[in-house]
Amino acid sequence: MSISLRVTERSMSTQSLNGLQGSLGRLSQLQQQLSSGKVLSRPSDNPSDAFAAMGVRSQIRMQQQYSRNAQDGIGWLGTQDQSLSSGLDQIRQARDLVVQGMSSGSTGPDAQAALAAQVDSIRQSLLQTANSSYLGRPVFGGTTSGQVAYSPAGVYVGDANAVDRSVGDTATVRVDTTGPQVFGTGxxxxxxxxxxxxxDFTANPAALGADLDRLDAATRTVTAQLADVGARYSRVMSMSQAADDRVLALTGQLSALEDVDLPKTITELNLQQTSYQAALSVTAKVLQPSLVDFLR
Structure with a gap:
């Protein structure tokens, strides 16, 4: 024995309207996606993808910070590289002057005094080099809050603290070099x-030989520090590129999660519009107004 269900005009109208509302809601969603260019406009659109997108955004911000840190480190190390390269040229000039002053019989007192003046001028220039700064901070002064690393008398006024930059998940690079490491002590x-x-040029020419040995030792120290700065510079440059590449990769992942697929969405929108118009037409024909509707 079968049971027949009575279908009323009201139930048909309710079901039809619910179907039309659902179709209109889907159409509105597709239009919003096309206008915004995003599949995810709120977490409720797709909770799992929204959570994944938040994680990717966090990683992008972290990598961008690493890149900024690396750029700052490149500024510090690049300043030191230029300063030490210039300093070495000046030290070599001073050495040539010492060798000239040691040549017996080739120079008189006036010439020795002139050589002494040139060496003193190089010393003053090297002091300016030792006080080179980046963004207002002396690159050879550690973490000092002062404006210079050396006083006019050649006394170190910085500190021994390191300036570090985090340039990767597990990579921290020192981007400074203290004055005593470069220019020596005592x-x-x-x-x-x-x-x-x-x-000694004028007062004790016999001591110039020993002075030259000390100068050569100081030159080797500066050269070694220049090589170390260059190695750190190369490492920071590599880490900066790695961070930028990682940002590009993560941006691609975020786009795959959030951005709309234009050809697919346009096709879906056209189909949805056609479906909605057809549903409206069929509903209008099936649910004709009755005499009772007019009597109400």
Whole structure:
């Protein structure tokens, strides 16, 4: 025995309207996606993809920070590289002057005094090099809050603290070099050596040989530090490129999660519009108004 269900005009109208509302809602969603260019406009659109997108965005921000840190480190190390390269040229000039002053019989007192003046001028220039700064901070002064690493007398006024930059998930690079590491300390300090040379040219020419040995030792120290700065510079450059590449890859992942597929969405929109218009037409024909509707 079968049971027949009575279908009323009201139930047909309700079902038809629900279907039309659902179709209109889908049409509106597709139009919103096309206008915004995004599949995800709110977490409720797709909770799992929205959560994944949040994670990707967090990684992008982290990699962008690494890239900014690396660029700052490149500025620090690039300044040191230029300063030390210039400093070495000046030190070699001073050495040539010492060798000239040691040549017996080739120079008189006036010439020796002139050589002393040139060495002193190189010393003053090297002090300016030692006080090179990046963004207002002396690159050879550690973390000092002062404007210079060396006083006019050649005394180190910075500190021994390191300036580090985080350039990767597990990569931290030191981007400074303290003055004593580069220019030495005590009797082997470059500025002390140049001061002694300036005096010995006229007062004690016999000491120029020992002064030259000290100058050569100081030159080797500066050269070694220049090589170390160059190695760190190359590493930071590589980490900067790696961070930028990672940002590009993550941006692609985020686009796959959030951005709309234009050809697919346009096709779906056209189909949905056709479906909605057809549903409207059929509903209008099936649910004709009755005499009771007019009597109400």
């Amino acid at each position: 009797s082997g300090q470059l500025f002390t050596i140049l001061t002694d040379l300036t005096a």
